[in-house]
Amino acid sequence: MSEAPRPPNLEVAGLRSGYHGVTVLKGLDFTVGDEIFAVLGANGAGKTTLLATLARLIPVMAGSIRFQGRDVTQLRPYTTAGLGMGYVPQEKGVFADLTVLENLTVGGMIGRRPHDERIAEVFELFPGLRDLQGQKAGTLSGGESRMVACGRALMQDPNVLLLDEPTAGLSPLYVDMFFDKIRELHETRGVAIVLAEQNATKALQVAHRVMVLSLGEAYAVVDAADLTTQQLKEGYRI
Amino acid sequence: MLDWLDAFLITGLFEVVMIAGLGLLLHLQLGLARIANFGVVGFWGVGMYTFGVLYVKVDWPFGDPWQFLACAAAATLVAGLAGALVGWLISDLDIDGVLVVTLGFATAVQIVATTEADWTGGAFGLGGLGFPYDIGTVKENEFVWLMITGLLVAAILFYVWRVHRSPYGRLLIATGGNEPLARSLGKPTFRTKLWLFVVTSAAMGLLGAMEAVMVRYLDVGHIGISITLAAIVGLVLGGTARVWGAVVGTVLTVGLFDIVIRTYLPLPREWYSQALPVMREVLFGLALILVLLFRPLGLLGDMRRDQLMRKLHGR
Secondary structure, three states: OOOOOOOOOOOEEEEEEEEEEEEEEEEEEEEOOOEEOOOOOOOOOOOOHHHHHOOOOOOEEEEEEEOOOOOOOOOHHHHHHHHHHHEEOOOOOOOOOHHHHHHHHHHHHOOOOOOOHHHHHHHHHHHHHHHHOEEHHHHHHHHHHHHHHHHHHHHHOOOEOOOOOOOOOHHHHHHHHHHHHHHHHHHHOOOEEEEEEEHHHHHHHHOOOOEEEEEOOEEEEHHHHHHHHHHHHHOOOO | OOOOOHHHHHHHHHHHHHHHHHHHHHHHHHHHOOOOOOOOHHHHHHHHHHHHHHHEEEEEEEOHHHHHHHHHHHHHHHHHHHHHHHHHHOOOOOHHHHHHHHHHHHHHHHHHHHHHHHHHHHHEEEEOOOOOOOOOHHHHHHHHHHHHHHHHHHHHHHHHHHHOOOOOHHHHHHHHHOHHHHHHOOOOHHHHHHHHHHHHHHHHHHHHHHHHHHOOOOHHHHHHHHHHHHHHHHHHHHHHOOOOHHHHHHHHHOOOOOHHHHHHOOHHHHHHHHOOHHHHHHHHHHHHHHHHHHHOOOOOOOHHHHHHHHHHHOO
């Protein structure tokens, strides 16, 4: 007897959400499998709103979100996090008053594997954090903070990682390093990644599929290799 | 016995211990979880009056110390329930909203204590309270009560010290520092904040019951804003984020004023009834302004979490 096919990591149908009655996402439909799924779009397209909605930090106005076959539309953020959804916000991604090590241990409060094992894995992925572990996160540079934020999300042992513009405002050196890490993370740990990015060139180098958001609507959902410059320009309203 | 000990010194020390205890509890709320509770005196007053009313008005089938224990437990419970209600109301509010609600709660407690005269004695006050023991003179009884309350506050200090070193403490700091992020990490922040508020409010209520025994006569003047102000000034002066902040700050403010200045400086007698209480508030306010201007993190400074983590993990 053949096994039933595994449901996709994320199934989003007719998703509408926003803030204080203002609709930002106007009915999105897409799925995310075991892949790197890039969400591209200009400022104000709704990328951050989409990721925060998937992380259940913003209420859903209509539509549904299924995580590995389970409806999580009405679940609280800490419940979806417990199911294996990691989230790295664009800004304020660290707890400034806690040290780097404490930030990581806070992320590891859920999950069963021993803390030390998970911390060792984070240090392996981001060796630069090892020397900073006793330092308060509020004193770190932008690139270091992003590493801590990613490391903290990985401490949750996520199946799906939502990364909101992880390279925004970083120096080119950090940008290259981050995209390498994103690919490494997916290939070595099998984590599905939803990557919101403005840097389309870099994102398309690592992504398998891509959604171009334009004013809260999906302008295109295609394989990364099939995305045309014309689609990108029109999606970015250039 | 205790001839060497001035009665005013006992009262002054008790005030220092009491405000330090409230400051330590406020440190958990404000310093770690960033809940700006301006209604400290409200929870303290709920405990004080619950204890007083139950102790005086109820015909208990047993005497002290059981009567004291039953009334103190009830005072703690009622203050905790008040904490649950207020904590629920402020759970989604920003700092301005929290200030207004907690301050409003404290005001409401004072109004209820004034108007419900059948129970609380209203403006005339409520007498009939006493120590749950009698070992001799009033001074000796007060001294023992000071020691008992000191032990209770030491236990609170130990609890705060433990919280700083525990995952729960990190969770409180994480929740206070960035609540949405903490939620996205799988932390039930609402429950965390509410439980903290309930426990600390209950402890404030217990301290209120301890105060009721010490003063033995309750009047609404006891539950004015000056108690909250003293706890906040002490905490901010010492350092809101530091374990010892409330203790150091309270010693330097309440201790300096209520013990050194009020008890030992040769001041004109007529000052004691009117001028000194006003002068106290002015000096506390001045100290608060100076600290916020020149040392906003308090005399002890910021949290030393880097050193703490090195000590804990040896890394």
